[in-house]
Amino acid sequence: MRRFRTFFKYFTKNKKAFLKYSGLSFIAGILELFGVALTYPFIIKLLAKEPQAGFFNSPLIIGLSIITLFLVKNALMIFYNYLQAKFTKNIEAELNLSFMKYFLSSSYQESSKISLAQKENILGFLIPNVINNYILRLLNLNVNFFIFGLITLFLIIKFPVATVITMIFAFVIIGLQNLIFKPKLLKIANSQSHASAMYNQRANEAILNIKSVKVSNNEKFFYENYKTAIFNFFKISRQALFFNTIPPYVTEPFIIILLFVLLSVITIENFSEPEKLVASFAVIVSAIFRLSPTIARIQVNLNGINSVLSMVDEFLALCKKFDIQNVKPLKTPDYYQLQDKIELKNVSFGYTKDKQALKNINLTIKKGEFIGIAGLSGAGKTTLADIIAGLFEPDCGEFLVDGKAQNKPLKIGYIPQEFCIINGSIKENVSFGAPEADYNSIVDALKKAQLYDFIIENYKEGIDANPFVDSTGFSQGQKQRLAIARALYSNPDILILDEATSSLDLKTEDEICSVLNSLKGxxxxxxxxxxxxxxxxxxxxxxxxxxxxxxxAAFDELISKNKDFKELVELSEITK
Structure with a gap:
């Protein structure tokens, strides 16, 4: 119950729906009860030596009532199953969207602490398991517990001694099964969650680094790593699947034993009244016919719930950690337009408390300037750009825009080293998520990136062409121009290039530099x-x-005044 209450504390609006479906479960249990209970008068009337007059004393009417009840009950259960499927899939979608919203709305600093494999594990494994093996099974338990409870209550009233003896025996059997299987299922669940994250990680390592893998001829190494991870995951999943199939086969022989116990006690109690004995037998058989699969389903669902309790705990811990109830809404920001300059005053930043990535940075950048950032790896270049881009908050110091600390973000175009092409047209790749793509703005951005003429000459559909299906469609230089066009589409005040030319050949790099120079000022x-x-x-x-x-300083001046930069230039083999 603790987990149930905590879950619906985070997703309160779904609690009413859950309780509504529980009410339908109770109605289904009532209909099952009437179907079993009417068996007794039906047999009594059928075997009566002197049939009683009256419409409701007719065996035919009672029999038709039983059939009608079962038809109504089955129709209700079909409708219930539809609602249940709709509810569980809606809530699964809601959970996925809540976590995706967190990943997108949280600061870059927070989001980057969660690896790609962890995010994939949460969205693709953890949430589906919590819904399908916890929430869905709780709903199934409701139905089966109501059926079991109401029919058992009727049997206790009708055959108190026999039923009490039988139920004690049944609860002992179910309790023993839980005692035996629960620890094993909990252990499997812990291993399964870890194994899922590991095989996602191994898949990402191989796929995202495919170029390095191919060049280094390490395909076999990464394949074996993935193979080990996937077989370990499937081995654990196989164990979970196997243990969840056991309960019906364990329960069935005990149900038969319970049936004989019930029939034996009832035979002793009604030996002198054949009609009552036959009617009682019919009720017991009818009840056992309903209870046998019900008990098996209860056991299967209990095992399923036990198998994911550790995942539920992990999920609830993530909900608390991410404050999933209060995730910031995603909305288009109101940008501040740069008028004069941006300033960093005494800015310091560290990814950890022990090591600073930036120390006491003082920098002023005027609007329209072309600023280069140089230095060896680990010097703090990318971190400085990330501070300017608003991805990180300084640990200390001031970041000022036009002399003030601004609440509104600057409009920034970002051009990464590795350009991400989405599965869509050139137009969609340039607009990149903009609610309404503006044709003129796209064309203007492509022209500034010196890519428009190439598109018109090579694709009859123009910017509506999709050259990225089954292949990249563009050369590395053309993709980089597309990245520049994407960055320019929103008409940003600032362009940030993060090693955007490092993977290009010299000719293509020179062409990209020409594009940048055309944007100076x-x-x-x-x-x-x-x-x-x-x-x-x-x-x-x-x-x-x-x-x-x-x-x-400017390039030539910096060479003359800074020995370290001069050495860096010489290492780069760049002459004046």
Whole structure:
């Protein structure tokens, strides 16, 4: 009950629906009870030596009533199963959306702490298991408990001694099964959740790094890693599946024993009255016919619930950790338009308390400037750009826009090293999630990225073409231009390039640099680069070392005044 209350504390609006379906379960139990209870008068009337007059004393009417009850009950159960399927799938979708909303609305700093494999495990494994093996099984338990309880109550009233003896025996059997299987199922559930996360991780390692895997000829290594993980997961899943199939086969022989116990006691009690004895036998057989599968389903559902209790606990812990009730709504922000400059004053930031990624950063960037950020790996270049982009909050210091701390975000276009192409047209790839794609803005962005002429010449559908089906369709340089077009589509104040030319050949890099130079003065450009030729024409270069800004100047001036930068240029083989 603790888990049940906690679950619906987070998803309160679904609690009423759950209780409504519980009410339908009770009605189904009542109909099952009447179907069993009417068997007794039906047999008594049928065997009576002197039939009683009256419409309701007719065996035919009673028999038709029993048939009608079962038809109504079955129709109700079909309707109930439809509602149950609708409810569980709706709530599964709601949970998925709640967690996806958290992943998207939480800060980049928080979201990046959760690995891709963990996110996939939550959305694709944990939530479906919680719904299908906890919530759905609780609903099934409701139905079967009501049927079991009401029919048992009738039997206790009708045959008290025989039923009490039988029920004691039945509860002992069910209790022993739970005692034996519950610890094993809990252990399997713990292992299954871990194994699922591991095989997702191994799949991502192989698929996301396919180029490195192919170049290093390590296909077999990654295949074996994935094979080990997937077989371990399926081995554990096989155990869970096997243990959940056992209860009916264990329960069935005990049901037969219970039937003989009941019939024996009732025979002794009604030996002198043949009509009552036959009627009692008919009621018992009818009741056992309904109770046998009901008890088996109760046991199967209990085992299923026991098998996912650790997953439910993990899920509820995540709901608490992510404060899933209060996830920020997703909405289009009201941007602040840059007028003059952005400033970082005494800004420091660390991914952990022990190590700072930025130390006492002071930097002013004027609107329309082309700023390059250079330095060795680990110098803090990307972290500095992420602070400017608003992905991270400084641990200390000030980030000012036009001399003030702004509540509204800046409109920023981001161009990563690895460009993500979505499965859609060129138009959809440029607009990238914009609610209404503007044709003129898309064309303008493609022209500025020097890609529009290529598209018109090579694709008769123009920007509606989808060259990405079954292949990338574009060269690396063309994809990078598409990335620039996507970044320009929203007409941002600032463009941030994160190693955007590092994987390009020299000719293509020169073409991309030409695009950037054409945007100088129109956009504020911040380019992180290991290949310094990309930022050679920048207005100023910020040279970083050991998480600090060591110098700021134009390319040629920086070579002459900073020894470390000069060495970096020489290593890059860039001449004046």
């Amino acid at each position: 129109e956009k504020t450009i911040i380019a992180i680069a290991h290949r310094l030729s990309t930022i050679k024409s920048a207005d100023r270069i910020v040279f970083m070392k050991n998480a600090e800004i060591r110098d700021i």
